[in-house]
Amino acid sequence: MQNIISIKNLSKVYQSGFHALNEINLEIHKGEIFALLGPNGAGKTTLINIVCGIVNPSSGQVLVDQRDIVKDYREARFLIGLVPQELTTDAFETVWNAVSFSRGLYGKPKNPELVERIIKQLSLWDKKDNKIMTLSGGMKRRLLIAKALSHEPQVLFLDEPTAGVDVNLRQDMWNLVKELKQSGVTIILTTHYIEEAEEMADRIGIINKGRILLVDEKKSLMTKLGKKELILDLHSPIDEIPNKLEVYNLILSKDKKSVTFTYDENNKGVGIAELLKELANEGIQFKDLQTKQSSLEDIFLSLVDSDKKQS
Amino acid sequence: MILNTHAIRAIFKFEMSRTLRTFMQSIASPVISTSLYFIVFGSAIGSRITEIEGISYGAFIVPGLIMLSLLTQSISNASFGIYFPKFSGTIYELLSAPVSPFEIIVSYVGAAATKSIILGLIILATAGLFVPLQIMHPFWMLLFLILTSVTFSLIGFIIGIWADGFEKLQVIPLVIITPMTFLGGSFYSISVLPAFWQKVALLNPVVYLISGFRWSFYNIADVNIWISLGMTFSFLVISMLIVFWIFKTGYRLKS
Ligand SMILES: Nc1ncnc2c1ncn2[C@@H]1O[C@H](COP(=O)(O)OP(=O)(O)O)[C@@H](O)[C@H]1O
Numbered sequence: 230m231q232n233i234i235s236i237k238n239l240s241k242v243y244q245s246g247f248h249a250l251n252e253i254n255l256e257i258h259k260g261e262i263f264a265l266l267g268p269n270g271a272g273k274t275t276l277i278n279i280v281c282g283i284v285n286p287s288s289g290q291v292l293v294d295q296r297d298i299v300k301d302y303r304e305a306r307f308l309i310g311l312v313p314q315e316l317t318t319d320a321f322e323t324v325w326n327a328v329s330f331s332r333g334l335y336g337k338p339k340n341p342e343l344v345e346r347i348i349k350q351l352s353l354w355d356k357k358d359n360k361i362m363t364l365s366g367g368m369k370r371r372l373l374i375a376k377a378l379s380h381e382p383q384v385l386f387l388d389e390p391t392a393g394v395d396v397n398l399r400q401d402m403w404n405l406v407k408e409l410k411q412s413g414v415t416i417i418l419t420t421h422y423i424e425e426a427e428e429m430a431d432r433i434g435i436i437n438k439g440r441i442l443l444v445d446e447k448k449s450l451m452t453k454l455g456k457k458e459l460i461l462d463l464h465s466p467i468d469e470i471p472n473k474l475e476v477y478n479l480i481l482s483k484d485k486k487s488v489t490f491t492y493d494e495n496n497k498g499v500g501i502a503e504l505l506k507e508l509a510n511e512g513i514q515f516k517d518l519q520t521k522q523s524s525l526e527d528i529f530l531s532l533v534d535s536d537k538k539q540s
Numbered sequence: 541m542i543l544n545t546h547a548i549r550a551i552f553k554f555e556m557s558r559t560l561r562t563f564m565q566s567i568a569s570p571v572i573s574t575s576l577y578f579i580v581f582g583s584a585i586g587s588r589i590t591e592i593e594g595i596s597y598g599a600f601i602v603p604g605l606i607m608l609s610l611l612t613q614s615i616s617n618a619s620f621g622i623y624f625p626k627f628s629g630t631i632y633e634l635l636s637a638p639v640s641p642f643e644i645i646v647s648y649v650g651a652a653a654t655k656s657i658i659l660g661l662i663i664l665a666t667a668g669l670f671v672p673l674q675i676m677h678p679f680w681m682l683l684f685l686i687l688t689s690v691t692f693s694l695i696g697f698i699i700g701i702w703a704d705g706f707e708k709l710q711v712i713p714l715v716i717i718t719p720m721t722f723l724g725g726s727f728y729s730i731s732v733l734p735a736f737w738q739k740v741a742l743l744n745p746v747v748y749l750i751s752g753f754r755w756s757f758y759n760i761a762d763v764n765i766w767i768s769l770g771m772t773f774s775f776l777v778i779s780m781l782i783v784f785w786i787f788k789t790g791y792r793l794k795s
């Protein structure tokens with residue numbers, strides 16, 4: 230797999246003395262959708278801003294398509310589009326001019342057909358001659374995306390693209406991202422919405438307090454760490470779990486009407502048959518059963534939690 | 541790519557269209573205030589002042605008045621041009637774009653200086669309506685006009701980067717530039733000052749600008765024209781060095 234971005238031992242200490250990033254190592258594969266998932270203040274924006282040249286790194290190295298973002302900043306930046314977290318736009322410019330401006334800034338010759346296509350793609354065509362200050366928040370977000378796409382980047386950073394965005398627009402955004410991926414663009418998005426990462430990403434990196442805790446394929450992440458639970462609704466309540474069943478680490482619910490058996494994907498199903506047999510031997514009957522797979526949210530919370538305990 | 545000319549053009553155009561949007565502040569108001577100076581100083585007071593070195597008082601003050609507008613407008617245009625994106629956050633785009641410091645400076649300072657030069661010429665034309673004008677060294681006149689506009693646009697650019705609030709944006713033009721221009725011989729020749737104060741006046745950079753500029757009109761000067769030119773160039777070079785240092789270090793632009 231070819232890496233389009235490679236981050237080595239990247240650290241950032243802000244002037245205030247705050248350590249926002251600690252020895253980050255991260256590789257982004259060409260053509261993938263990578264979600265950087267982490268709570269507020271984790272350092273997601275700092276990381277993106279360093280790669281894009283808005284924040285100076287304190288130490289470490291970042292390569293974009295083998296080009297150093299400090300030494301060969303021009304070549305590196307030609308490849309990058311950024312949609313910032315904050316809705317920072319001009320007020321008096323028109324939509325059309327703002328998008329054309331971005332294209333020029335990135336050294337691309339005028340291309341009205343392309344600008345038109347992008348503005349239409351983001352459903353802003355009927356606003357093209359309007360001043361930006363007359364746009365709604367969702368439209369401004371789309372304008373920022375249009376600006377970032379205007380110069381045909383190979384890598385697109387979306388910093389919390391759906392923060393404060395309504396459900397419809399969120400779906401549109403997800404579709405757009407998938408389209409972009411299809412056309413070969415590598416996409417790195419940050420979010421603290423798990424479902425966003427779960428819905429879109431090929432790989433997920435979890436960041437907390439300036440450290441990358443884990444990077445993995447979304448699928449294997451969910452199977453590796455995803456615990457499955459078997460919940461048995463009992464026919465009649467029991468007071469305690471019989472000693473014989475101790476090995477299964479069953480958990481009795483508070484109302485004593487159900488027991489939960491936790492197993493993980495690695496020892497798939499092992500023990501379930503035996504458990505059911507032994508339950509029958511003990512005379513415990515159940516009227517219903519269900520299984521539950523932990524979501525990314527649970528994985529995330531447990532990781533961040535254990536990170537907290539360690540520090 | 542050696543030079544991102546598309547970017548220079550885009551920024552230049554963006555800045556110029558900002559001027560047109562704010563036409564009243566950018567062009568009309570300096571023209572009106574200059575006209576008022578002519579009416580008050582040139583006609584009302586000037587009629588009581590005898591000629592200075594053979595030039596009528598109204599005509600004598602023309603170069604100084606143009607300089608006054610040039611300095612304040614260059615600074616306020618250029619400082620606002622870069623301060624505002626910083627303030628609104630849109631500077632993210634400039635910082636993340638494949639543009640070099642040189643290209644940023646050329647486009648922002650170039651746009652501010654272009655406005656100032658146009659403004660200077662408009663004021664010059666306005667002055668022509670009030671007093672008989674005479675420009676003995678038009679090439680030098682343009683040279684000083686351009687050098688001064690570029691230098692003070694650079695200074696404005698530096699102020700815009702340094703400022704972290706609107707007050708700071710105002711304070712330097714108000715507290716330093718305007719007094720320096722008034723004391724720098726806009727309305728008089730420093731030769732009328734007592735010897736000691738003449739020496740003090742020579743510490744004021746604006747004296748050289750006005751003297752050189754006035755020389756290009758009337759062939760009269762407070763200081764030798766080559767010294768004026770040399771000083772003007774020095775200010776330009778010093779401002780450039782400061783600006784390049786700012787970009788090299790990311791001072792107040794990047795955290
Ligand atoms: N310019 C700055 N100066 C000092 N601290 C900062 C600055 N910018 C961000 N931080 C701090 O760095 C941490 C990470 O911020 P950020 O990268 O914005 O996190 P995220 O995007 O994950 O919410 C936060 O604690 C924030 O307060």
Ligand SMILES: [Mg+2]
Pocket residue numbers: 273274275314388389
């Ligand atoms: Mg953020």
